[in-house]
Amino acid sequence: MSEERKISMAVIRRLPRYYRYLGELIDNDISRISSRELSERMKVTASQIRQDLNNFGGFGQQGYGYNVEYLHAEIGKILGLDKTHKMIIVGAGNLGQALANYQSFEKRGFKLIGIFDVNPRLIGMTIRGIEVYDIDVMEKFVKEQEVDIAMLTMPKENVRETANNLAEWGIKGLWNFSPVDLYLPKHVQVENVHLSHGLMTLAYKIKDQSLTENEED
């Protein structure tokens, strides 16, 4: 009965990049684009773009290409950016504060409504008008406000427990910045960040490049 679903994560993870490029095209008043031209800008194959988009239906038109504004909006819908997501930050340290200051999340429908910490020196503070609350009131807050997403920017020692609690209180997604892998019931989606992994990968690439450097063609 269910229609052909099951889109691979590889595809999904490319959508935000398409979305970003299309946003830039809109800013530059470009209203139509072909897969070929987009592929040149993005340094991917045109085939991949067409293949990816076709997972969700025919957005383009032969002989014309894609309407930029329409495609941008459609990808936004696929990603769920047409809905508002209520977010909180757990851990008002440096990273938490940095993320609280990101303006651009708001534009995509991600609305920060509270920040929580254990540190009495931070509680009561406000960041961009958002208050830092005592973590003791988080349960009540999450349940009453029906928070959708929590950004976890706290010490790794407490992350697992906090994540489990949030899951129980009905949170739908966790954006986890601590170096711990979280395994939660499947009604809670998790996206782990692991900043340090990127840095290590970079170190590898640097080493590898310097080894390859003086190799013949």
Next chain:
Amino acid sequence: MSEERKISMAVIRRLPRYYRYLGELIDNDISRISSRELSERMKVTASQIRQDLNNFGGFGQQGYGYNVEYLHAEIGKILGLDKTHKMIIVGAGNLGQALANYQSFEKRGFKLIGIFDVNPRLIGMTIRGIEVYDIDVMEKFVKEQEVDIAMLTMPKENVRETANNLAEWGIKGLWNFSPVDLYLPKHVQVENVHLSHGLMTLAYKIKDQSLTENEED
């Protein structure tokens, strides 16, 4: 003449995770582990672990498994963590400051030696003993200190120009946090972060989950 190189990025990007798990095993005084047991902890297949490690040579022993400390050290070497990398941060805003406070980079051989900004109010400040310098002196600094890696945490307007300059001044790697894709000569390695992509992917997963939820199996 060159030996069997060409290891896929898919493999490389898993190494930091192995490295982290092995580090935790060391902390727990576990000195040997089999691919099967590690696979259970990491929720991957044992076959994948063996296949991945074998790209770099035989680290294990039949009937025994892997020596945790040795394997940890070897993966560290593969990633280039046995070398010290001199780093700078360009952009002393919230994110720059947050990253400057990350203690754990130091442990992996990443040594922050300077922070740069245009804002006179920030210049002269120090973060964890690291000074914030005027961006005008960056060229001299990068050349004299032979900086390896720059973390780019600045407004996207100036990123491309800064990246090109740094490339010219001999930097080896860029860890780019701005929502811009950088294309540079191949002696400069780039690792883009795009935090917002993760958040959008999370939004997709939440939406997808709520759709799938009440499907019969």
Next chain:
DNA sequence: CCCTTTCTGTCAATCTTTTAACACTATCAT
């Protein structure tokens, strides 16, 4: 010292992802 068990390295099979090819449709200039 020998037998059983464990567990690797590796080869082969399967599954997934990417790229190429092309039939066919809309556009656009004349």
Next chain:
DNA sequence: ATGATAGTGTTAAAAGATTGACAGAAAGGG
């Protein structure tokens, strides 16, 4: 109108990644 060009959706082929299977080496117990 019409022919040439542009450009999609889609199918098929190629490339890449993951998993399974197993021969045989080392470990460990009696």
